[in-house]
Amino acid sequence: MTRAWILPILLVLGGSAIATGQISKGSPGTAAALLLVFLVLAGVSSPLIFPRSLGAREAQRRSAVDGRPVVFWRPGCTYCIRLRIRLGRSARHLHWVNIWRDPAGAAAVRAANDGNETVPTVVVANEPHTNPDPEWVREQL
Incomplete structure (x- = not known):
């Protein structure tokens, strides 16, 4: 924290x-x-500036129910800030996981990025996407 x-x-x-x-x-x-x-x-x-973070397991459970993407992020990441700002109010519709607060989230990001904690990593339909274009993320909503 x-x-x-x-x-x-x-x-x-x-x-x-x-x-x-x-x-x-x-x-x-x-x-x-x-x-x-x-x-x-x-x-x-x-x-x-980020919506309230969930734990990775809770975010994945909610995503399975409502189909919304999960965004793994960390404070201070300029690419995460860019994604959050460019999404605007749409960001509230995503499930956000702070990997510095959630070890399971950090492990999920490392598994998706060859052992690196590269964020933002957006998971859509169980498929991870590293540093995607904000417009593409908005389309997934």
Whole structure:
């Protein structure tokens, strides 16, 4: 759980330090703009922008019932962030599994990707797809 927050915390702390330096130089406007940029980057790289994660077994069970794809992801992954943002509101219709929180999810990703934890890995009808195009994922809904 804590490693998911390392990058966002570092971004907030770094942005705060840079903003403090700008304020001491007499540039409060620049400081506010830089701090805002760092806060947005921290928010985007945090687990907060993703729908609530399930365990791999629960996600696979739900997928078998409703036919919706399962997305294996991890916080800080730029490709996961790209997928989540490009899916927009459609992302709520997928079953999301954070592989840093679920060892079974990490094992499923390694099994699908020759031992690598490459994410996002989207499973549709028990067929894994590594880093698929967001438009293709939307079509699967």
